[in-house]
Amino acid sequence: MIERLLPPTIQSRHSLEDKPESTLLPGEEDLIANAVPKRRAEFTTARWCAREAMGKLGVAPAPILRGERGAPIWPTGIVGSMTHCLGFRAAAVALSTDIAGVGIDAEVHDKLPEGVLDLVSLPSERTHLAQLSAGWPDVWWERLLFSAKESVYKVWFPQTGEWLGFEEAALTFSPESGTFTAALLRNGPFKTLHGKFLVEDGFVLTAIVLEHAPGQADRP
Structure with a gap:
């Protein structure tokens, strides 16, 4: 499913179950x-997904360790992102010469726990979500907001x-196109940032x- 949100330059793999x-x-x-x-199962399967995706790029299996704030340390020349939630694990990777960064997130499509929305949203976003809920009541927009902000962070932090x-x-979300826009409110x-989302089979994916700025792609 996650591949539907990504360009051909990014390879991905997902699994709906852990891989013994x-x-x-x-x-x-x-x-x-x-x-x-x-925790061990989701950690291991997410890395299995990552190595499967790297294999599609012709990259040999390699350890994916953990850096500052838990961010994955990818092999030289690779950018990527991993995610897991109940019943879903996935990874997306690309050559750093093709893509500057990628962030993916998966969540179970359900209401956020009580009180979480106020912690993760701005007043303007809560107004926006209320409007979206009136027009598309079958979507848990608050969960989608949480997922999209996770994807934002996964792009922001490595940079x-x-x-x-x-x-x-x-x-802000555009339901008709399945896209969203994130305005960063600090210097950077x-x-x-622009992203895509999908709500399907009980999951929210973002x-x-x-992309690289013109002339700024990494050199091998």
Whole structure:
């Protein structure tokens, strides 16, 4: 499903179940040495998805370790993003010469827990969500907002190395086109990000692709 939100330059893989045959590579086991079985399964399957996607790019399997604030450390020359929620794991990767960054997120399509919306949204966004809910009542727009902000952060942090609070991005959705726009409310390398979303089979999926500025693609 996630591939429907991504251009051909980005390879992806998703799984609706954990993969018993998936294994961890050196260094990855240390990251979840004390994890409960559920966490271990989602961690391992997400990395299985990532290696499957990298294989489509002709990239050999490699450990995906964890850096500052838990961000994945991708092999040299690769940009990517991973996500997992109940019943869904996915990864999307691309060559850094093709794409500057990518952020994906998956959530179960359901109402946010009580009180969470106020923590992750701006007053203007809550007004926007109320309007969307009146026209498209079958969508949990608050969950979609949360997912889209997760995708924003997954693009922002690798570019800046800085935290981005939920209140530092203002989102608007276009239901007819399945797209959204994020206006960044702090100084940074970009002021606006554009993404796509999909609500299907009990999941909310969001994705943002950051293209290179003209003349700024990485060199091999």
